[in-house]
Amino acid sequence: MRGRTVYAYALALGALLLLTAFAFAVGRFPLAPGELAALAANKLFGAGYAVAPTAETVVMQVRGPRILAALLVGAALAAAGTAYQGMFRNPLVSPDILGVSAGAALGAVLGIFFSQSALVIQLGAFAGGLAAVAVVYAVGANVRRHDPILALILAGIVIGTLLGSMIALLKYLADPYNQLPAITYWLLGSLAAVAPADIALAAPFALAGLVPLYLLRWRMNLLSLSDDEARALGVPVGRLRFAVVCAATLMTAAAVAISGIIGWIGLLIPHAARLLIGPEFSRLLPLSMVLGAAFLLAVDTLSRTIAPIEVPPGVLTALIGTPFFLWLFAVSRRTWQQ
Amino acid sequence: MPGLRFALPIAALLFAPAAFAQAPREMLDAAGRYVRVPAKVERVYAAGPPASILVYAINPDKLLGWTRALRADEAPFFPARYAALPELGRLTGRGNTANVEVLLKARPDLVVDVGATAPTFASLADRVQQQTGLPYLLLDGRFGAIPETLRALGHAMGDTASAGRLADWCERAIAEVAARVAQVPAEKRPRAYYGRGPHGLQTALGGSINAEVMEFLGAKNVAGAMSGGLAVASMEQVLAWDPEVIFTNDPHFYRAVGGDARWRAIAAVRSKRVHLSPHLPFGWFDFPPGANRIIGLYWAGKILYPELFRDDLRAKTTEFYRLFYHQEPGAAQLDALLGEPGVMPR
């Protein structure tokens, strides 16, 4: 077990570092080979090489924030997906199950519909995501006669669908010339427009969710037991679930606010990590985060380099992620049930 | 009585032309469809904004309604009785909202659409025509075809004189602009980027309707290597393109771009060559893709080639709005239109 763990972590972290270096080196803006090295030397070791200002802007203001955003969003979505799959004891669960993406989408679409600035649109997305989950949680918690897990999932599906129909209505009413294209592009998800200010805004909230979840990672194992068992072992199950939902929602809402809706990461990455390292949460969560960050970074790098125009990352995550996952599933001995 | 013998033949001679004039005419529309247009057309339903603009310009009293009710900031540019025309929804193109029953209730004599004439749209027109029994005319919305479309529409509506005047004006304007642009050698034609949306990263690919004004003026669309419609570019790609002039339609983006370190890496942003397109009552640059863009030619021309486009833009705007919107903008309105930050170069 130990050997396998170390191996998996080494592989994942190595891949992440390589990908990050690679992501800095490629892009549609042509950089002379020495420029990147010179810049790295300047920033990391305080050297004083001359670097063209535009090159510096490209690396520090454009590629850097975008890479950071990809790592943050990928880690956040993967962590949220892992937490929810454990909490709901269901392999088909993604971070959207409680409606955070639908709520964030509605918030953003409303912002676009009322022709607001980019900042207001982001804040709308964040607030919308939190509000949606708050409503779902309130509904789920007040339905006393049913299994609390089932109540949450059903409330999430119902409210998510309701929000989806409101979004469809707004798309219908939107000005087809100016608002509709903006709405469509937001819903497709993209890291193209990430500015350093966006990260400064989203990172605290994402971390506010990631850090508690990371600290609680061993305790999360107990949510895989039945409620009675967990309580008998001394776990306040209701409170723990609430904490997990809060953390996952903060992370996901912050991520969606800056990137739009990028699917599949929260669903597939936890599975891939589980196939590599097993379900024990204190090992699973960090690996999930690393894999999620690496995966989204890879996808986003492709998204911004293969053509002059952006390819929506949600399309790429599905195209790349699904065959990769199937391969991993086929070569691995472990499955969800084994 | 001696004259009475000739009364009947004279009467027949006098009334004959009128009788011919009452017969419905068959017109060939821009999609190659033969459409039976009634002799007298008093009520016209415009199926989309480019059509509304043309019908209104030719004869505003015959327009039954707007596809989308005019907003508070758009209405003052029209005489009050026309600004208050009802909202009837749009039939084709992006975001259909019209109800066929609403269409029938309006009892138009003619339905007109100005825009794309590809077979998909032609079959849509046929369908509506079959469903409602109303004649549906599909006319070409491309830039260069505007004068021809105006004349065809005028003929259909029976307002050939008014349509003729408008068509002549458009022809002269387009020819004048084209002649000026022809004088500019290829090296002096600037590289231009059109950035839409709150981030300014949505752009128009080569040959798209959104880039038509820019490309007609000879500017080199930096995104023109790929053809298509709208697409999102990455910030890095825009930096790599390094445009000399930037057009935008979003006031939020315009306000933010000067202070954004990433955009400031582009020389054009530092030298304030970012321009916000006027948009009242209809956009001057790309949407709606109709005759409303002709005034945009003079505006964008002034930005791209200030020595060649020395027109008094206020006077030109006044003239254009009088012809097409039937109301001259007041001084305050002109200030609002042309004085908004970012519209005119400093």
Place this chain on the structure above:
Amino acid sequence: MAAVIEARALGYGYPDRPVGRDLGLELAAGDVLCVLGPNGGGKTTLFRTLLGLLPAQAGTVLLEGQALAAMPRGAIARRLGYVPQGHAAQFAFTVSEAVLMGRTAHVGLFAAPGAADREAAERAIRTLGIGELAARAVTELSGGERQLAMIARALAQGARALVLDEPTASLDFGNQVRVLREIRRLAAEGYAIVFSTHDPGQAFLAASRVLLLAQGGALRQGTPAEVITAENLRAVYGVEVRVDTVAGMRVCTPVL
């Protein structure tokens, strides 16, 4: 001897649906209480009340002399271990990882188990003799091995009292015997144990006291010999049985 688990005039059930009334129980270290009764007779409700998972409707439950209702959840977990009915495992935790979960009440909120906790878990695994299974995934174990792992988890809690809900249900004969043997061995080491079963014979094999539950509350409580009689079983199950002594052991056989 001081009672480990004690119930005084306990009423258990739900606010709108009382299940049992006026139950008295006293279990000392080394006692094994077998709870018998048909399905729906209230065994699970009683267990959940004794574990503090369901509030008592009347009376009190005392754990090592303290009122259960006043004890924080972690304190209960350190004294009382719950072994649920066996079910197919959903997650592929190893036996070590699963047993380690028993140490929750000893581990801080944001912490992970430390060396002392791992040692306690290993001790529990050795006590039950499943050491060679430690690295195996629980999903690969037989039902009986999984039950033993769950008992090890309860031991790892540090509890001196165990509540086992139908520990032999859906186990093959060999595993049933293994589990019963463990129950007797743990009792001999001083644990207080409560378990439920459908087989009266198991009460004769492993229990020192029997509680017979029927609809509406306890029918009888006492030693196995006192409680498991033909009349009692006929009253509760509605079937005919014979109770004999064979080779010094009491056995209960149904009359078909």
